[in-house]
Amino acid sequence: MTQTRIDFRQTKFLISAPDIAHLDQHLPGDVGVEIAFAGRSNAGKSSALNALTEQKNLARTSKTPGRTQLINVFALDEHRRLVDLPGYGFAQVPLAMKQKWQHALGEYLQKRACLSGVVVLMDIRHPLKDLDMQMIEWAVASEIPVLALLTKADKLAQSAKMKTVNEVRKELAEFGDWVRVEPFSSLKGTGKPKVLAILDEWCHPEWLEQAEEPDGQA
Template sequence: MSYYSKATFFTSAPDISHLKDDTGIEVAFAGRSNAGKSSALNTLTRQKNLARTSKTPGRTQLINVFELEPDRRLVDLPGYGYAKVPLAMKVKWQRSLGEYLQKRKSLKGLVVLMDIRHPFKDLDQDLIQWAVDAGLPVLALLTKADKLKSGKRKEQLLMAREAVLAFMGDVTVHTFSALSRQGVPELESILDTWLERHKGDESEPA
């Protein structure tokens, strides 16, 4: 077992005004509706159904919170950018997202998930810029890395690492595959830092 396999459902909320006490430390996961966010969370936590995957991207419009231990949480933000979601819903969610990133005091890091074949769409860039402006560290996770051959995967990674320099913030880039589990150790290492987990913390080996 890993530390992250302890994640359990904590609460759901339509916006930040309905979230519980803004204390402790939480890390949020965000991405386009087809970026593989739910699959990444399930892979990280070694649980098949912690974050629900839907055949209809963009259907879930709730902030879902998972507790690792008291005052340590993972937050699954609704997917964005899906064409079939009504415009009014898109606008409302983008406003709530910006508010969450800028006002949530317990938020200590943001994981932005992007399909490695189509990274840095406009909303992805807006999200990263919001986080940087709010002083948050960002992990840009290039998902579905198994879809590309090794050479192309490395090329995309290098291009992405060059692209994030323009944000002038603490933005790290790694590749990830829920299928092959590539990138899980790197993801866990960054989350450990954000969640202030130390080598002396009691945890079972992965």
Template sequence: MTATPLNYAKTYFVTSAPDIHHLPEDSGVEIAFAGRSNAGKSSALNTLTNQKSLARTSKTPGRTQLINLFEVEPNCRLVDLPGYGYAQVPEEVKRKWQKSLAEYLQKRESLKGIVILMDIRHPLKDLDQQMIDWAVQSQLSVMLLLTKADKLASGAQKKQLNMVKEAILPFQGDITVATFSSLKRTGLEQLKQKLNEWYHQQELEL
């Protein structure tokens, strides 16, 4: 059965929260976007929703220090998680972010899928692998987006894609991998299709 497409252009900001205790009611379906602070997460969310400034982009990675919630349709939300792994953030702040991330991934019942974004030129860093492991342990479906694909020629893109597909086999989770470019909008339809699938799947189970 084909998943009914959602209109991502209608997505709007709901709230920012420092941790799960400040989030709205834990109901409906949430799909989270996570990634290192320079992975192009905000740009991907803006491209997905066809809005220039839905998610704040910054020349200084690590600015997103809160869990940001966006509503696509009633009971269907996108979640922008704090970027991780930025070296110039104080250790205390890093620990706080990590705690918020872990708590959200492990305790938020409405979380049904996670999109993990990685720069195609530097994929699967330690923290990326830790995030994939967390997601798999929490029995979440995962989509890995290899961002900034326009920085590589098509042959090099394919090589990186195949390398990542092979490297994640030991995780043994429900993991999809795709290349993505906010600039060229490549991989956008594949991303939308996966999100539609996740939202639709949960509707059927409700």
């Protein structure tokens, strides 16, 4: 495990909810820090969360993409949470269900003030689809940092992997420091230390660091 201030192995499931209204009923308000994980339904979000937290069953994985239909919240500690958002862009679900997921996803991203960063997961073999770009563009426009995580990196040879990573970095260079691009493999652990370091950075915004000082003093 890489050295971070947060021990991600202590992550615990907190709640599942169909929308923000249900979240607000069970969480202590729109406070603290949340890091959202978003991506197409076959991007490997659940596998990535399990690998990063070193827990096999924290997030449920399925051989059938599109099973994540709820907003799933995991607690890092009393102030910090990871949020697994409904997968988007999977065609083989009823239109009404797809629209419901899209609404929940958009509502969360637009209205959640405590959102500190967004991890946009993409299969390294099929990066930067239209919905991925929309997610990245929205986050940057809202001044929310993005980690473009190229998953399933073990599926490519080293040369092909780095070629794709460099191409994606070039494509997203217009966003400057708002977007970082890293390869990742849940199976092999590729990129795990870098990803954990970024998540740890997002978990410690200056205002929260000050609030956690004794007597609230920096």
